[in-house]
Amino acid sequence: MVTSLRGMPDIYPEETQQRDQLTKIFTNTAFLHGFHRIETPILESLDVFVRSVGETSDIVSKEMYTLKDKGERDLCLRPENTAGIIRSILNNKKSHIENQKYFYYGPMFRYERPQKGRLRQFSQLGIEYINAKSPTADVESIILANDFIKNIGITDYTLELNTLGDEETRKNHKKALVEYLSKHQQNLSKESQDRLQKNPLRILDSKDEKDIEICQSAPLLVDFLSKSAQDFFDRVVNLLNELNIYFNLNPYLVRGLDYYSHTIFEFKSGDLGSQSTFLAGGRYDKLSQLLGGRVLPSVGWAAGLERLMLISNLKKEDQITTLVIPGDESLVSPSLSLVDKIRSRGITSEVSPSTSFKSGLKYANKNQVNFAVLLGAKEQETNTVTWKNLLTGSQHTNTLEEFIKEIKK
């Protein structure tokens, strides 16, 4: 038998309903904050991510779905959306516009071993606040995240916050860090010894016990913050405090994508196993330059839809549904007209697949229809409908208008 690919599940209505509800709430929340939806291609040039996310990052070095097209161009399925959106802003000559607010949702791809809350094709939803240099933008992004999280019924979570500073900050810190870690090189884990060359900052985020111990007394980036980077972060922290948004300062927090600078944050939940982060983001002032554009200070975040599904608490949306059951073949056509009339009132209506009240009612019951409409010869003659409330079992015969009035109660 032909099967689906690993980590690429088929999604049926039991889940699509909840997914749609989540994206609907996300859309509404983002609209309330003045954000508008952007859509960029799923397939991009490999370069978009190699240059932005970083060649040494795990995402690019081992998790990309790459392919060649018929013109031998190197392409890949997008592992995230931020780089694609900035690429788009540059291509479409929109870099001069300040304070652009976008949101998106859609499929992303990473070639990883699937596990709880992690798939190869997964959905992310996120926002980008582009060409926004004020620290207020960082705070607004976090507020939007917070609102969204609350709106989907997640109550048990923490927000971790850190700053990566500006380039000057990181240059100085990196120097001190490499100096310090080199002294302990032989005690570092194998991975971290590798990282020492490629991306020493990541060692601070290691889960290896020895690494953690060594990092305890490693020079912290916070101590190297330039005046302007410090001021910027102070403004973010103060605003969050003034707004009573609770967060933990975590000086060890780093991100897996190379393009971040200044503010970074992660929302975490304890209910996701090892994949505790369900929403994460930060500021990425230099990303557009990596893609060959002008400076475009921006901030944004992304959340994993599947992870949100595991921890969200959505109320079921109830809506009225009706099923019209023709009593015999000759009543199929009148039934089709009847459902059309009911639908035109904005009420979901189906025609029973069979022309017997018995099997029609069974179908209605199975598909959780609220009201069955029995259209028999009698009703047809008297221009009425017999309708049954399937929850209570009560049954009445009325005109169509009376029926609709009744069920809308």
Add this chain to the structure above:
RNA sequence: GCGGGUGUAGCUCAGUUGGUUAGAGCGCCAGUUUGUGGCACUGGAGGCCGUGGGUUCAAACCCCAUCACUCGCCCCA
């Protein structure tokens, strides 16, 4: 990429030290007289025991491989 666990009916799972026609519950289909669902009762359909190889007189059961799912590691949303 690395490690652990699990693959038997649509679903959840039994299946004895290897031994005849592989079971249950739920679900599905049909029936239990009137133009009527849910509940109950009765009956029925449905399995290459994940796939391929091997050991054996004999394999769902033992061995090897492979695939899938799952939980961790790494990493990430």
